[in-house]
Amino acid sequence: MAETEPFGSAFSIGDFAFAERARLQPISMVMGCDVRWISQALPEPPEIALFDHVDLAALSATPAPELAEQVAQARDRALKRLRAQAAAAGANLVIGIHQRPGVIAWSPKRRHHADPVQYARGRSKMFVTRLLEFQLIGTAVRDGAVVTAEPRLCTLDAADLWKLQGGGWRPAGIVTGCAYQFHGSVGYGSGNGEVHEATAVWATVREAALETVRAEAAALGADGVVGIEMQVEHRDVDWKWGGREPTGLLVGVSIIATAIHRTAAPARRPAAPLRIMSLS
Amino acid sequence: MSQSSENAAPPFTADLSVDELLLLADAGWEPLQIVCGDCTHKYTDQATSHKRSKELTWITEALADGQTKALERMRDRAAQAGGHGVVGVRLEALEEEGLRLSSGQHFSALGTAVRRPGARVEEGAQPFTTHLSGQDTWALLEAGHRPLGVVFGFSVYHCRTERRGARDFSEMTALTDALYSARELAMSRMQSQAGALRADGVVGVSIDMKTTYGPTVIFTGIGTAIARPKKPRAVVRPQMAVGLTG
Numbered sequence: 001m002a003e004t005e006p007f008g009s010a011f012s013i014g015d016f017a018f019a020e021r022a023r024l025q026p027i028s029m030v031m032g033c034d035v036r037w038i039s040q041a042l043p044e045p046p047e048i049a050l051f052d053h054v055d056l057a058a059l060s061a062t063p064a065p066e067l068a069e070q071v072a073q074a075r076d077r078a079l080k081r082l083r084a085q086a087a088a089a090g091a092n093l094v095i096g097i098h099q100r101p102g103v104i105a106w107s108p109k110r111r112h113h114a115d116p117v118q119y120a121r122g123r124s125k126m127f128v129t130r131l132l133e134f135q136l137i138g139t140a141v142r143d144g145a146v147v148t149a150e151p152r153l154c155t156l157d158a159a160d161l162w163k164l165q166g167g168g169w170r171p172a173g174i175v176t177g178c179a180y181q182f183h184g185s186v187g188y189g190s191g192n193g194e195v196h197e198a199t200a201v202w203a204t205v206r207e208a209a210l211e212t213v214r215a216e217a218a219a220l221g222a223d224g225v226v227g228i229e230m231q232v233e234h235r236d237v238d239w240k241w242g243g244r245e246p247t248g249l250l251v252g253v254s255i256i257a258t259a260i261h262r263t264a265a266p267a268r269r270p271a272a273p274l275r276i277m278s279l280s
Numbered sequence: 281m282s283q284s285s286e287n288a289a290p291p292f293t294a295d296l297s298v299d300e301l302l303l304l305a306d307a308g309w310e311p312l313q314i315v316c317g318d319c320t321h322k323y324t325d326q327a328t329s330h331k332r333s334k335e336l337t338w339i340t341e342a343l344a345d346g347q348t349k350a351l352e353r354m355r356d357r358a359a360q361a362g363g364h365g366v367v368g369v370r371l372e373a374l375e376e377e378g379l380r381l382s383s384g385q386h387f388s389a390l391g392t393a394v395r396r397p398g399a400r401v402e403e404g405a406q407p408f409t410t411h412l413s414g415q416d417t418w419a420l421l422e423a424g425h426r427p428l429g430v431v432f433g434f435s436v437y438h439c440r441t442e443r444r445g446a447r448d449f450s451e452m453t454a455l456t457d458a459l460y461s462a463r464e465l466a467m468s469r470m471q472s473q474a475g476a477l478r479a480d481g482v483v484g485v486s487i488d489m490k491t492t493y494g495p496t497v498i499f500t501g502i503g504t505a506i507a508r509p510k511k512p513r514a515v516v517r518p519q520m521a522v523g524l525t526g
Contacts, residue, residue: 160298167302191324192342194349195384198320202386203353206316210293214313217291224292224311226301234374259291276521 009139010096011158019158022165024141027089032082032136038070039130067180071254074134075176079153082136086151091140093148096157097174099229099256100135146170154258155227169260172222177212177255181205183248201251206232209253222259230255294392295368300414304367304394307421312361312393317354321346322384328494330441333458335465336496339436343385344469347371347432350387351409358407363393365408367417369430371502389430410504412484420483424509428477432502433469437462439495455495462489462499470501479505 009026011019019026086094140151141158154171156164161171181204183197209230217225234251294301294311301311323342328334350371358366369391391409410417410427420427439458466487474482485503492498 156298163298163302167305192338192345193322194346195320195322198386199318202318202320202388203316206318206390210314214290214293217293222291224294226294226296226298228293228295228314230295257293274519274521276519 009141010137011139015096015158018162019141022158022162023144024093024095024158024161025144027086027091027140027142030082030085030089030091030094030138030140032078032080032085033134034074034077034081035131035133036070036074037130038067038074038132065180067252068178071132071134071178071180071252072176074132075136075178075254075256078134078136079174079176082138083151083153086138086140089140091142091151092146093143093171094138094140094151094153095161097136097138097153097155097256099231099254100137155229155256156258160227164260168262168264169223170263172217172220172259172261175213175216175220175222175225175257175259177209177216178253179205179208179212180250180252181208182250198249201249205251205253206230209255213255213257217259220259221261223261225257225259228255228257295370295390296392296414300368303418304414307418309365309367309394309396312358312363312395315354315357315361315363315366315391315393317350317352317357317389318386319346319349319353319388320384320386321349328438328496333440333454333461334438335461336436336438340434343373343434343436344432346385346387347373347389347434350389351430354389354391355407355409358391358393358409361393362395363407364395364399364401365410365427366391366393367410368392368413369409369411371411371430371432411486411502412504416484420506422513424511424513426507426509428479428505428507429473430502431470431473431477431479431482431505432500433466433471433473435462435465435469435497435499437465437497437499439497455491455497458495458497459489459499462497463487463501466499466501470503474503474505477505478507480508481506 007026008028009016009019010029011026016026082094082097138153146152152171153174154161155174156171164170181201183201213225213228231254232251234249236249292311293314295314296304296311304311321342323339326336326338328336351369354366354369369389372388372390374386374388391411393407408427409430411430412420412427417427437458439455442452442454444452470482470485482503482505485501487502488500490498
């Protein structure tokens with residue numbers, strides 16, 4: 001890029017000022033995108049039972065690994081494209097990366113078993129299908145303080161990076177996590193009470209996504225993860241066959257965050273807070 | 281830490297902004313991990329009368345039970361992780377759409393477990409919880425106050441039907457009374473929870489009120505119970521500032 005060419009950025013005025021203080025030179029806005037059709041066959045619902053006392057741990061939800069894997073692939077490809085754009089622009093850091101929500105469609109669909117015996121018995125298989133658009137946008141910058149083989153990525157803005165640097169921290173890279181959990185039959189029984197099957201789905205899915213985030217951060221040699229952006233989606237799945245109408249629950253969690261590591265003792269007292277009375 | 285290769289501890293995860301992270305570090309607290317608690321709770325419809333206003337106690341109790349379980353599970357996770365407290369607790373209640381239960385809600389509580397290295401913790405003490413942000417928690421700790429726990433109160437209150445003429449532009453007293461009753465019940469329950477924690481007060485209270493078909497009033501109050509310091513600290517006088525943001 002020529003020296004005289006104007007830079008492009010998603011900076012606010014405050015961010016721009018902090019970028020100068022943090023010695024980050026903005027270059028251009030960069031984007032990574034992946035659009036794909038994803039689908040997974042869902043396991044059939046278990047036999048319905050009414051529970052009086054239930055061991056929550058025994059009611060673990062079923063993971064939907066294909067969905068999680070397909071979303072992770074879309075995200076990884078979008079990140080790769082974003083990184084390639086930044087490298088082509090001569091940047092060694094991309095900041096302020098945001099995940100734009102891009103779900104276009106999602107629908108449960110029934111398809112007949114390929115197995116002719118199952119087909120003859122009137123059994124069918126349920127799929128969830130979805131057109132997924134994964135879009136990441138950030139600002140490519142040149143950080144004079146570091147030399148890296150390829151651009152590092154982070155979700156934090158320039159002001160946050162400046163404050164982190166003051167506290168002796170540096171971004172190690174972007175970390176992500178994605179998990180889907182499914183239970184074929186929730187919400188049965190009458191009266192007041194906890195729906196243990198649904199609780200189990202929710203309790204398992206977030207922990208599974210966070211575990212992936214922790215593992216990715218550990219692989220980067222990071223000391224912590226901040227700036228977490230968590231997207232949660234939940235869908236019901238109506239089976240409706242054979243006189244039974246169980247309702248299944250599918251919950252997905254997608255996380256994007258920045259792993260950080262300590263580089264030195266804090267350069268200054270963190271944040272040096274002032275108590276301010278705002279006039280607005 | 282450059283230390284990372286030497287440090288066997290897993291990386292922390294924090295649902296905190298950079299400002300919150302640095303402020304809590306300034307106050308001597310370090311984050312451990314994000315902790316969550318979940319509970320999906322269903323309830324049956326309760327009979328109502330057009331002639332009489334009353335609290336729908338079954339539904340109120342079901343909501344309170346779901347919220348309590350979600351908070352307790354989050355606190356238990358924090359205790360397992362070795363946390364002394366949970367800050368920035370976010371409480372969410374997803375209504376039945378999506379879950380497609382006959383009538384029910386999913387309650388979730390999510391916060392960041394934190395600990396203070398070297399702090400003395402009483403035997404069997406549970407981690408504190410607060411829905412205050414890292415900035416507010418820092419200001420509270422600086423002033424010597426201690427957060428004790430997130431407290432809340434619900435009331436689902438059915439309002440009797442009021443017959444009105446076409447040009448009767450007067451107060452709907454039955455609905456006004458129902459709102460007052462729901463608020464009093466919810467707030468008194470929140471204060472009772474604070475009393476059970478031996479708190480001196482409740483701060484950062486947020487209230488939410490919805491009127492649904494019936495009409496039925498759903499009143500929710502959420503706050504953080506705090507304890508005053510034994511020896512009051514000198515409070516720094518705030519400075520006035522003109523912000524440059526629009």
